[in-house]
Amino acid sequence: MPANTLDPAAAAALLARIRDWGRELGFRQIGVAGIELAEAEARLFDWLAQGYHGEMNYMARHGALRARPAELVPGTLRVLSARLDYWPGAARGAWSVLADGQLAYLSRYALGRDYHKVVRRRLQQLAERIAAAIGPFGYRVFTDSAPVMEKPLAAQAGLGWVGKHSNLLARDGSWFFLGEMLIDLPLPVAAPPAAHCGRCRACIDVCPTQAIVAPYVVDARRCISYLTIELHGPIPLEFRRAIGNRVVGCDDCQLVCPWNRFAQPSTEADFLPRHGLDAATLVELFAWDEATYLARSEGMALRRLGYARWKRNLAVALGNAPGTPAVLAALAARRDDADAVVREHVAWALAEQAQRCGRL
Ligand code: B12
Ligand code: SF4
Structure with missing residues (x-):
């Protein structure tokens, strides 16, 4: 048959x-x-x-x-x-990385x-x-x-x-x-489970850029995942501070979800963090030259970004980082980057640092 x-x-x-x-x-x-x-x-x-x-x-x-x-x-x-x-499961805690402005946060799926x-x-x-x-x-x-x-x-x-x-x-x-x-097989279909979000709106409230414009509806143009991964060209100014130290994607709406307290770590060795990217500093990542970026991103989702967007995103995060001498030196070293978009983001970051310094 x-x-x-x-x-x-x-x-x-x-x-x-x-x-x-x-x-x-x-x-x-x-x-x-x-x-x-x-x-x-x-x-x-x-x-x-x-x-x-x-x-x-x-x-x-x-x-x-x-x-x-x-x-x-x-x-x-x-x-x-x-x-x-x-x-x-073995990665450095997500919230602790997000709370440390010297570190780069890569969303959990991209490690x-x-x-x-x-x-x-x-x-x-x-x-x-x-x-x-x-x-x-x-x-x-x-x-x-x-x-x-x-x-x-x-x-x-x-x-x-x-x-x-x-x-x-x-x-x-x-x-x-x-x-x-x-x-093309007539397998028996499932009954969809009921939704269990109830009145919770933790994900909507935590979103750094208010991208969840109504329950169930994400305006991708505001979502940090889109801004750091999908968007080519400059990141709109209005979102740069809110991006904080998130350099590849964003997990906040899932991190606050009460159902994720019951999540089990993956047993896939393939999804364990590579190259220490769960706890790397922004300064060290910004120092990667293109050959290093290409070698380290091999086989990883972050390869989809390309080197210029990688630097663009790191520049934004460095603009939001505590203004240590190492951060300022890293930015200054890329002031004349070959890529115009990167240069503009570095200039923005230096201006942010200068402004913050002036405020202190
Ligand atoms: C485009 C896309 C994005 C865009 C847009 C996100 C989005 N919400 O659409 C961007 C770049 C922002 C993005 C981000 C992320 N993405 Co994405 N993305 C996709 C992609 C390619 C298409 C999704 C899509 O069809 N969007 C179009 C809109 C219409 O769809 P939607 O938001 O799902 O809309 C539904 C709801 O709004 C709902 N709805 C609207 N009103 C109402 C009312 C009620 C009552 C209900 C019940 C529903 C409802 O109906 C719509 C249709 O079902 C899928 C892969 C795929 N082919 O499906 C992966 C996918 C959704 N992404 C994924 C992941 C992991 C992410 C990130 C977590 C990555 C990260 N850490 O940065 C974030 C999460 C951000 C977020 N909160 O959504 C996973 C999600 C896995 C999962 N558990 O759901 C997918 C499935 C990829 C995969 N194969 O695993 N993504
Ligand atoms: S991934 Fe981040 S920016 Fe996008 S909807 Fe969720 S919390 Fe908001």
Whole structure:
């Protein structure tokens, strides 16, 4: 019998085996969603109409395709949604790094190996195990790599609910990546769990740039994750002080979330901090030349920034740092940086330092 005509009992038995294989491959959870995303599609269009995507033109480019998996991969009947945890338990405490203006804060997801590679490879291995058991079937694996609405799909697959910070959240937190396998198998779909944010608005209140403009709605143009990772060109002046020492992404809305008290550290060695980046000083990172940046960022998500944005972000954080001689010297050494955007951010940082010095 072809796999895509599985009867309900066989489909349920196959799903149980897929979950076992998923666990063996390191996925904390695997669920199955249908392909109906009309509500999420309407919200996506609202979000785009408000311009909240900023310069992320790829978000607008694919339009409705994001919410229509069967148009993206014809023949798709279900979406397997998978969760891979990344909280690096051994890393220096997030709040203590954020509180120390001499240190660089890299968001927890960016400390280790680039998750795109890890999640994709695991999903591919899972697909191969399924094919070995049932024969050839139609599938494609994704993680952040295709126009797919990963969070609403994961919610429908029973992996959690969309929190007010807009990340997918479960009773054991939100420190996980999502990946999907679009399949042509009629596996049984999950019942989405109820949301448990209640009246809590800790994420909304803590956001340094007020990017969560309404519960569940993030204006990316204000989000430090967007400003430090996605945005090319200058960071708008109004956000530079609020960025503090966050040089790659931001975690504040997740760090305050009460559900993250129940999070377990990831068991993935790949997500452990590399090159001491969980406790590095801004001054030492700003001293990296391009060859060092390229060597150290190899295989990491921070490679996506490129050297100029790396320096741009560090310059902002150095402008916000305590004005020690080392900080001032590091900034002065890059006053004439080859990159015009970096030069402008260094000039801003030096002016901030001078102004603060004058105030003392
Ligand atoms: C674009 C994008 C960003 C943008 C925009 C963020 C955003 N909220 O959309 C920026 C650069 C800011 C960003 C930041 C981050 N991102 Co991001 N990002 C994406 C991406 C590529 C698309 C998300 C998307 O479709 N946005 C469009 C809007 C419309 O979607 P949305 O915010 O989810 O909107 C939903 C809600 O607003 C909701 N909604 C609106 N009103 C209401 C009302 C009710 C009652 C309800 C229930 C819902 C609801 O409906 C919308 C549709 O479902 C996904 C990968 C993917 N392909 O899905 C990763 C993804 C969401 N990012 C991820 C991560 C890890 C992050 C960061 C934590 C990284 C960091 N530490 O810096 C931050 C978190 C910031 C935040 N608070 O969102 C993970 C999240 C994993 C998880 N547990 O949820 C994803 C899934 C990547 C992955 N494969 O793991 N990201
Ligand atoms: S990641 Fe940071 S800047 Fe973005 S919404 Fe969350 S708290 Fe705000």
